[in-house]
Amino acid sequence: AQTVTQSQPEMSVQEAETVTLSCTYDTSESNYYLFWYKQPPSRQMILVIRQEAYKQQNATENRFSVNFQKAAKSFSLKISDSQLGDTAMYFCAFMKPYGNNDMRFGAGTRLTVKP
Amino acid sequence: NAGVTQTPKFQVLKTGQSMTLQCAQDMNHNSMYWYRQDPGMGLRLIYYSASEGTTDKGEVPNGYNVSRLNKREFSLRLESAAPSQTSVYFCASSDTRQGVPLEAFFGQGTRLTVV
Numbered sequence: 001a002q003t004v005t006q007s008q009p010e011m012s013v014q015e016a017e018t019v020t021l022s023c024t025y026d027t028s029e030s031n032y033y034l035f036w037y038k039q040p041p042s043r044q045m046i047l048v049i050r051q052e053a054y055k056q057q058n059a060t061e062n063r064f065s066v067n068f069q070k071a072a073k074s075f076s077l078k079i080s081d082s083q084l085g086d087t088a089m090y091f092c093a094f095m096k097p098y099g100n101n102d103m104r105f106g107a108g109t110r111l112t113v114k115p
Numbered sequence: 116n117a118g119v120t121q122t123p124k125f126q127v128l129k130t131g132q133s134m135t136l137q138c139a140q141d142m143n144h145n146s147m148y149w150y151r152q153d154p155g156m157g158l159r160l161i162y163y164s165a166s167e168g169t170t171d172k173g174e175v176p177n178g179y180n181v182s183r184l185n186k187r188e189f190s191l192r193l194e195s196a197a198p199s200q201t202s203v204y205f206c207a208s209s210d211t212r213q214g215v216p217l218e219a220f221f222g223q224g225t226r227l228t229v230v
Binding site: 009035037043091105106107 | 174
């Protein structure tokens with residue numbers, strides 16, 4: 001079974017600065033999908049960004065970008081120009097394609113953006 | 116625009132009591148999931164259903180049963196609740212397009228306390 005590890009339980013960043021959240025995973029699959037989800041205090045889960053393992057180019061969504069290192073099985077999330085609304089739990093998730101839709105999450109990183 | 120609806124939102128049970136958590140989605144998704152969220156442990160997969168009529172165990176299935184009643188509904192049953200099952204439970208649904216997993220949508224969560 002796939003495992004997802006987030007080694008930073010908590011992080012903080014000053015407003016307008018950049019922060020990087022780490023995620024590593026373990027799999028023997030060659031193709032798969034990786035996700036970052038955000039969970040603000042409302043508890044609602046919100047998709048931040050998605051990356052397909054076959055794509056070399058790192059995914060970007062506005063202020064959010066990833067550094068995907070397939071050989072190292074690493075998938076970090078960079079948040080630029082941090083805003084107070086970015087304060088949340090961030091979860092890294094792994095999913096295989098085609099049929100088996102078992103989606104696994106890491107333990108999460110609690111990010112606090114300070115004014 | 117309901118998305119994924121979970122009921123109830125809060126529940127207190129006594130040890131040994133049983134209950135069923137209900138989940139329904141209106142997005143015609145094939146896959147549905149049940150997770151539990153505990154501090155420091157992220158979201159752990161209890162059971163999932165890749166399609167109507169199928170269910171599979173996740174990481175922590177012991178003490179739980181599920182039913183995929185139809186394409187819309189996926190219920191989670193605790194037959195004999197234990198204090199270790201105190202947690203926040205999330206239902207989610209997702210789908211694929213040509214094998215590519217799409218965004219998962221989550222319910223608002225059920226906070227369950229077993230005393």
